[in-house]
Amino acid sequence: MTQEGRLIAGRYRIAGLIGRGGMGTVWRAEDLVLDREVALKRLHATPDRLSADEIATLHERSRREARSAARIAHPHVVVVHDVVEDDGVPCLVMEYVRSVTLGSLLADGAAVPVREAVRIGLAMTGALRAAHTAGVVHRDVKPANVLLGDDGRIVLTDFGIALPSGASTLTATGEMIGSVRYMAPERVRGRTAGPASDLWSLGATLYRAVEGRLPFDRVTAMEMAYAIAVDPPGPTKLAGPLGPLIEALLAKEPEERPSAEEAERTLRTLWAAETETKTAENAEAANTTDGTTALEPVQEPIRDPAPEAIRATAAPAPPRRTRVLLRTATALAVAAATATGALYIWPDGGTGTRQQGTTPRSPAADTTSPPPLPAGYHLAEAAQLGVSLPVPDGWTVGRSSDEQVTYQSPSGLAGITIGTVDPAGSDLTAHFADIETNTKKNYTVYRRLRLQHTTFRGAPAAVWEFTFQGRARAFRAIDLGFGRAGEREYDIYLSAPDEDWDTYRPVFDRVKEGLRTP
Known part of the structure; x- marks a missing residue:
């Protein structure tokens, strides 16, 4: 009828x-x-x-x-x-919004370009931020509930199973409401949905949008629910710079996911980079006509890409004194890189506490015989640190101080930093963990690869490896600290684009092997 x-x-x-x-x-x-x-x-x-x-x-x-x-x-x-x-x-x-749903646009395995996915993600994070601020959890974020307006507007709809904070579920015992394909692990396990559950569903939606498939694609709903709860998502292949954010949103534990505000900030950064790249491409195309050679775009000066890896400030020491070390949690990051140049921001952060010995000892002599210089490297003297090290030819000094010196690659996207802390603390691993806590606050997308105790040249040591999202790309970093408590600590830190990690990782190994200390 x-x-x-x-x-x-x-x-x-x-x-x-x-x-x-x-x-x-x-x-x-x-x-x-x-x-x-x-x-x-x-x-x-x-x-x-x-x-x-x-x-x-x-x-x-x-x-x-x-x-x-x-x-x-x-x-x-x-x-x-x-x-x-x-x-x-x-x-x-x-x-009434004249539109199509994102779900219909993605039918039959279709996908959208990364730039469009970033635009959609920005709208959705804005909507979720507003909802969560109002105390509302959507609980059914999925492509079918995203309207793509004819005028370009993007709208999140269907709050039919949304919950105000503290409201009853209004479901029978054991009933799960929402699409299991986009249901967060905690909901699959029967736990209460919170704002982080919406962020997981956003990650699954963005994954589906750029990859043309689900992150946990299984034959039956039961198999899918099990995979969501325990399995890692399928690796992204088409997400490009959006990949690290999607990976962070799909973290199993709610507390490990970025908030709507954090995700929105990352997406704004990605959108700015995408827009700048697009503008540069359009300008290049406009400057190129038949019989005319386009002028090369003016390059923005590239600043030092490596962090102030180890900068220590000691407070006056009372009896049985505790010395507070202020290390820049910027041993971490590259905030921006675009097609026409690069801008790097190194925000300060990261504190740790170390116990000073009652009678600091002199730095132990390093009796290790360094290997010959590798081909393509030269020996660089960091006189203020009292060390020398092999550095790739073409790499130049960036930032330098009494506590650290950085050498950066010609592209400005990779850097190796040597630093010292005097005196070293008694637990380098715990100190790195303290810095990591602040690192997570500074970067929307951060993932630890390892943080563990080790030894190096007979001294206690710690190694910390992680990835993080810069302004226009994902980066990876590794930091090795070594030294006996009360003596001098040395740190070797490398950061480089994640996609080029295999190219730059050997630099860290060669510097580590060839570092000459007193």
Whole structure:
């Protein structure tokens, strides 16, 4: 039986079908009072297979959707105008957005370019940030609930199973509401959904958008749920610079995922880099005409890419004194790199506590015979540190101080830093862990690869390896610290683009092997 022409609540005349979902049907309707198009969502009337209590629950869920969405004021969240009833069935009246869903766009294994995925992700993180600030958890973030407007606007819709903080689940015992394909691990395990659950679903949505497949694609829903709970996601192949953020969003534990605000910041950085690259490409194309040679773009000066890896400041020492070392957690990062140049920002951070010995000893002599200089390397003297080391030909001194010196690659994207701390503490591994705590605060996307105690040249040592997201690309870093407590500590730190890690990693090994200390 056709519904077109029917009048709902004496005000909304149904004009056509928009779509059907698991909980209701959405119609395009005309608001006769305000003379505007609206979207009207009417719950399915299924009294034959549902009890009176279940029907009441569904109706309350619809009303809750209106209340939840009405609490959120954001351009990327669908606007709710009204809640009315039709034959005792609740109907949600919303703004009408001429659009297609992201789900329909991704049908049959289709994908979108990384740039478009970043744009979609920015809109969704903005919407989720607003929802979470209002105390609302969406619980069903997926491509089918993302509207891509004809005017370019992106809207998150269908808050039908959203929950205000502290609200009851309104489900039968053991029931899971939402699409299992985009359901966070904690929800699969039966735990309560929180804001981090929405962020996991966002990660799964972005993965599907750029890769053309699900991160946990299995034959049955049960197998998929098990994989979500225990298996790692399939590796990204097409996500490019978006990959590290997707990986962070798909972390199994909620506390390890970035928040909506953190994800939004990363996406803004990626969008700026994508936009700058696109602008440069357009400018190059515009400058190239038949018979004309385009001028090369002016290169922005490249600043030192390596961090101030080890910068220590000692406070006056009382009896049984504790010395607080301030190490820059920037032993960590490259914040920006674009097609036309590079800008690097090294924010300070990271503190640790070490016990000073009562009588500091002299640095132990290094009796290790260094290997011959490798081909393509020269011996660099860091006189202020009292050390020398092999450095690749073409690498130049960047930042330099009494505590550290950095040598950077010709591209400016990789750097090796040698630093000292005097005196060394008693637990280098714990100190690296202290720095790591601050590192996680400075970078939206961070992943530890290893942090472990070791020995080097007969002295206690610690090695820390990790990846992080810079402004336009993912980076990888490794830091080795070694030295006996009360003596001098030496640190060797390398950071480079993750995609070129195999190229630059040998530099760290050769510097480590060839470092000449007093």
